Amino acid sequence: MKKYVAVSALTAVGLLTLAGCADPGAAAPSPSTDTTNAEGTTYNTSPEQNRIRTEVDQKLADAVPEDIKKDGKLTVATTAGSVPLSFHATDEKTVIGTEVDLAQLVADKLGLELDLQVTSWENWPLKTESGEFEAVFSNVGVNADRVKKFDFSTYRAAYMGFEAKADSDFTVTGADDISGKKIAVGSGTNQEKILLAWNKELEAKGKAPAELQYYSSEADTILALSSGRIDLNIAPYPSTVYRENQRDDLKVVGKINAGWPNETLVAATTKAGNNLAEQITAAFNETIADGSYAKVLDRWNLSEEGLKKSETITASNYKGK
Missing domain, CATH: 3.40.190.10 (Periplasmic binding protein-like II)
Structure with missing residues (x-):
């Protein structure tokens, strides 16, 4: 019999001292399509995801920096490296997972098409600094080193x-x-x-x-x-x-x-000072309010890592070590 670890309702995670990160490793997809255990927990690992979507907020869309929205896309990097966060579906081509679903919600709110780019863990920092990637959704945590170069929009606890x-x-x-x-x-x-x-x-x-x-x-x-x-x-x-x-x-x-001995949060990562983090944070908070955020986490059995509020973390307000 497959075991099932129950998850709690959406839980508040206090924005305490931030440090460290929960970095994913390389992963292989599950060989099944819809896998259901004895308690009825199902993971859809097929390329046909029927993702949870949300509506555009025109005020947020208008506030996106012009150089980012001019092509109508939000270019998001992910490593496709950890089930169920970001990984390849059973066709071994389509990237799926909770990180992808949350990136889709943010793109929807900002009125942009999600342009998902798979990269290695080693390459995302340089390519984000250069502007090739506009945001990273790949289990990146806020820490003292990263906050010098990147801005963050928190969206999940990190364990x-x-x-x-x-x-x-x-x-x-x-x-x-x-x-x-x-x-x-x-x-x-x-x-x-x-x-x-x-x-x-x-x-x-x-x-x-x-x-x-x-x-x-x-x-x-x-x-x-x-x-x-x-x-x-x-x-x-x-x-x-x-x-x-x-x-x-x-x-x-x-x-x-993941921030032992302190606490850390997972966050969408953007180039420091490009003014995109504020819009992503606002988008997250709207999806928290409309329930689509909770539906995504529940879909992947990650509700216990949910936040009640997203916050923007930059070098100017970072309080970690």
Whole structure:
């Protein structure tokens, strides 16, 4: 029987100290089209998404900077790297997921056509700075380094999940729980930053640090985990929950805020000072008010990461570390 992790109603996540990011890794699509577990949870992984849409707000559309709206498109980058956030459908071409659905809502509100561009995690910062991408929707979190170059419109809480084989007895709540374990993590991600900090804690206590393992794709990572070559994988929490829902051999064994030891939020990312973030934030708040935002999160079983309000974060008002 497939397991189901219940999600709560739309939850407020306070805009506290912001740091870090929940960076996705490379992912493979689910082999199924509509997958339904025993509790009736369905994930549509087909290219025919029938996305939730919303209406244009002409005042917001008129306020979009002229150099952005002149071609009638909102060019959005995503990495297509984590189920169910942003990934390829069963046709292995169409990019789907909650990040894509939320980008569509924002484009609708701003009266623009969504122009979705797939990029690597390493390339989105430079291409956003250059103006090639007008916004990034790819599980990007606000942190002290990024806020120097980008503006943010918050739209989701950010958590990390630890996953292990279903027959394991692991529970992860802190550094002590990973001592001596082999853990898969993405290079240059916030996950890696957390684990390196935890390893320093362990070494200071005279305990064995975790052995970090790096794989080129999420598919390789999950194969290593399911075959017992590694003990744990740390990944964006929605991805770990998705796999727990859809597989019998894996389970979630821990959850932490992606900004540990502080808190962080996921945000649409735009070039600093281009005046687009304010319009995206306003668009998010209208979709929160009209209910379309909640419908998107509920569709992908991410309601527990929902916000009651989107806020614009820039270098001038950032309060993180």
